[in-house]
Amino acid sequence: MGARIKSIGVYLPGKVVTNEQLAIEFSRGEPDKIENKLGIKERHIASESETAGDLAFHACEKVLKNFDRQKVDMLILCTQTPDYFLPTTACLLQHRLNLRNDMGAFDFNLGSSGFIYGLAMAKSFINTGIASNVLMLTSDTYSKYIHPKDLANKIIFGDGAAAILIERTSREHIFEYVLGTDGRGKDNLIVPNGGLRTPSKFNAEEKLNKAGDVYTDNNLFMNGPEIFNFTMDAVPSLFEQCMTKNGSSISEIDFVIFHQPNKFILEYLRNKIGIPEEKFYNNILYTGNTVSATIPIAYADALKNEQIAPGSKVLLCGFGVGYSWGAVVVEV
Numbered sequence: 001m002g003a004r005i006k007s008i009g010v011y012l013p014g015k016v017v018t019n020e021q022l023a024i025e026f027s028r029g030e031p032d033k034i035e036n037k038l039g040i041k042e043r044h045i046a047s048e049s050e051t052a053g054d055l056a057f058h059a060c061e062k063v064l065k066n067f068d069r070q071k072v073d074m075l076i077l078c079t080q081t082p083d084y085f086l087p088t089t090a091c092l093l094q095h096r097l098n099l100r101n102d103m104g105a106f107d108f109n110l111g112s113s114g115f116i117y118g119l120a121m122a123k124s125f126i127n128t129g130i131a132s133n134v135l136m137l138t139s140d141t142y143s144k145y146i147h148p149k150d151l152a153n154k155i156i157f158g159d160g161a162a163a164i165l166i167e168r169t170s171r172e173h174i175f176e177y178v179l180g181t182d183g184r185g186k187d188n189l190i191v192p193n194g195g196l197r198t199p200s201k202f203n204a205e206e207k208l209n210k211a212g213d214v215y216t217d218n219n220l221f222m223n224g225p226e227i228f229n230f231t232m233d234a235v236p237s238l239f240e241q242c243m244t245k246n247g248s249s250i251s252e253i254d255f256v257i258f259h260q261p262n263k264f265i266l267e268y269l270r271n272k273i274g275i276p277e278e279k280f281y282n283n284i285l286y287t288g289n290t291v292s293a294t295i296p297i298a299y300a301d302a303l304k305n306e307q308i309a310p311g312s313k314v315l316l317c318g319f320g321v322g323y324s325w326g327a328v329v330v331e332v
Helices: 019-026 031-038 052-063 089-096 114-127 183-188 224-245 263-273 291-304
Strands: 002-011 015-018 042-045 074-078 104-108 133-140 160-169 174-181 255-258 313-320 324-331
Touching: 002 052, 002 114, 002 174, 002 291, 002 324, 015 019, 019 031, 031 263, 052 089, 052 133, 052 160, 074 089, 074 114, 089 104, 104 114, 114 133, 114 160, 114 174, 114 291, 114 313, 114 324, 133 291, 160 291, 174 224, 183 224, 224 263, 224 313, 224 324, 255 291, 291 313
Parallel strands: 074 104, 074 133, 255 313
Antiparallel strands: 002 160, 015 042, 133 160, 174 324, 313 324
């Protein structure tokens, strides 16, 4: 008994924000420099009335178009921007998608490592006989956390969703995992207010980040240098541990897909680890950093572009908020 990624559906909101638009809005920033450094030209942004649940629904409709939805017996949603504190957005999607009632559905809160953790859970449900077809969703609308005057985060993050169908197979296609956590880094990527420990505040005090942009404790705060330091420390070790645990070397891996934070970080990691350029993916030009959806969006693009194909061995690696990280080798 094993599990494999059967198909992926991707949905991006209709509103597109370009570097040129942001440069005009803020009267600063050079579009070409943003693209050259971050590898981002534009990003999709959810409308005011559009939620992570809405994006996930549209992604699901794509992946279920040619699949009998009554065969789905587990739905899991990774998001840090749920429709409600309660009920869980996965339960709302079960009803909205007209899925069976005799199935499981739940949300889990993780960011850029969420796809890796979700695959681990899906594989476990299948290998233990709890489910045969798991619908895993990754959907985030970080734009709703960003202060309107925070250019530094506006240029990085986009909204998006992916729906991944994982099915039972006669042999394993999802191999060995490495997972990690260090909650000491929580303050370096955080929305301080809004939960039950510190509720959102009306007229919260405006602050300036190191780039001179405005934010409040109701908004997303990212300490870029510390996130960079964490990434450079954790990811090379994560990559090597995953190679060792899977008994592989880079020569035996056909393709590598990392979480897509920005071009600068990706290239720094690729050079530091020594991954050949032809095996390494960067696809954030037209999406930006979509948090939990970056890896499945990149995976779907690599399939479409025929950079990976049935039989390819792909190393997937996620890392970010929490701090949290994970990696796995899969066979397409």
